[in-house]
Amino acid sequence: MIGGMLPGYLLDHTALEMPSLLRGAGVLASLTALAAIIWLRDAAMDPARPGHAKEGAAAPDPAPAPAPPRLEQPAAAAKDGLLTLYRRPEFAGLLLALFFIFFAREAFFTVYGIYLTELGGSTTLYGASISIATLLGIGLYDAAARLVRRWGDVRLVRVTGAVYVLGYGVTVLWPNPWVLAAYFSLPLFPFLTMASAAAAAARSEARERGRSLGILEAVDLLAVALGSTSAGSAAARWGLASVPVLALSVGSAGLLLSSRLRRWTGARRNAALTRGAPDGGAQAQAGHWQGMSKNS
Structure with a gap:
């Protein structure tokens, strides 16, 4: 929160410029790394815990560990496991819907700070909106988990996606810096994160949960990469105002797909x-x- 608000305030109300802030951030990061090297240590092992030798007693020779079972053709087994998940229409459909929602979110967020200042907003306002969303979001993960249990995972994905799309639409129709900052102050990410993870886990068997969550993370990263690149290309070709239109179109497609889950x-x-x-x-x-x- 402090890291979001303080730089914006300093840029707006002092003679500091961005290179000075970057140098200060580099010094702070170096001091943090140095402190970790000097003081951060692994937790001490407790001899009283089971499996540790008591002080003064000779430690028995450890028994040889059993040989791990040999896996036949691990690459083929992993491929079959992935194909099993991808062949399920409800799992593949969920990934496709979430890809569009993640894509739109990242595209809009990529140009948010630049677009806000172009509309007349200050860097202090930009930093404050990000800090407020982060601070509120930290405390809302537990509430998001309870809402998943109460509403259901896909329903929460739809509702959160609808709020995202509504924000894109409002920005297209009413490009006001205060409205834009208020929208980005909403802590939506805990709800989408919890709902998407719960939905992916619910559409896989118990032994597939780790693989399904890994696939979900890969889809998110792919959407981040393509969304940010597409936003930059659209802004360079048609202007910053085209990015909310792009986000609105792609986000609406994701919302439509989620309605079929x-x-x-x-x-x-x-x-x-x-x-x-x-x-x-x-x-x-x-x-x-x-x-x-x-x-x-």
Whole structure:
């Protein structure tokens, strides 16, 4: 919060310029790294804990660790695991919807500071809006987790995505620096982060959770890379005012795709029922996907 507000205030109300602030930030980062090298240490091992030898007693020879099981063709197994997730329409549909939502968010955020100052806003206002959103967001992760349980993951993705799209639309229709700063002060990121992670986890088996969250992170990073690049290209060619239009278009597409997630989940559940796996497998599959549908 201080790092967001103080530089903007100094640029607006003192003779300091950006190179001086960058040098100060470099000195502060160097002092932080030096302090970590001098004082930061690993936690001391407690001899009283199980597995540690008592003081004064001879430590027994450690038993040889069992050989890890040999994996047959790990690359092929990883590929099959990824394909299993991608072939599920509800998981692939979720990733596609979130990609568009992440893309639009990053595109708008990339030019936010430049656009705000072009509209007449100060750098203090820019720093304050980012700091307020960050400070509020830190305290709202727990509330976001509770809202996921109460509303359902996909519903929260839709609502948060709709608020993002509404902000893009308001910016297109009413490009005012104070309205823009007020919008960017909203702590939306905890809700989208928690909802998207919960939705990805709910659409994968227990043994696939780590892989599904890794794929979600990769989709987010891809959207960040393409969104920021596209925003810069659009601003250079058509002006900064074109970026909110781009974000509005792409974000609306993501919102439309997210509205189909319940239908995709229902289709998966019906397919599991139709296949009729032996030994009660169909009932287990139906119960599994039915639980997912309730979360949607």
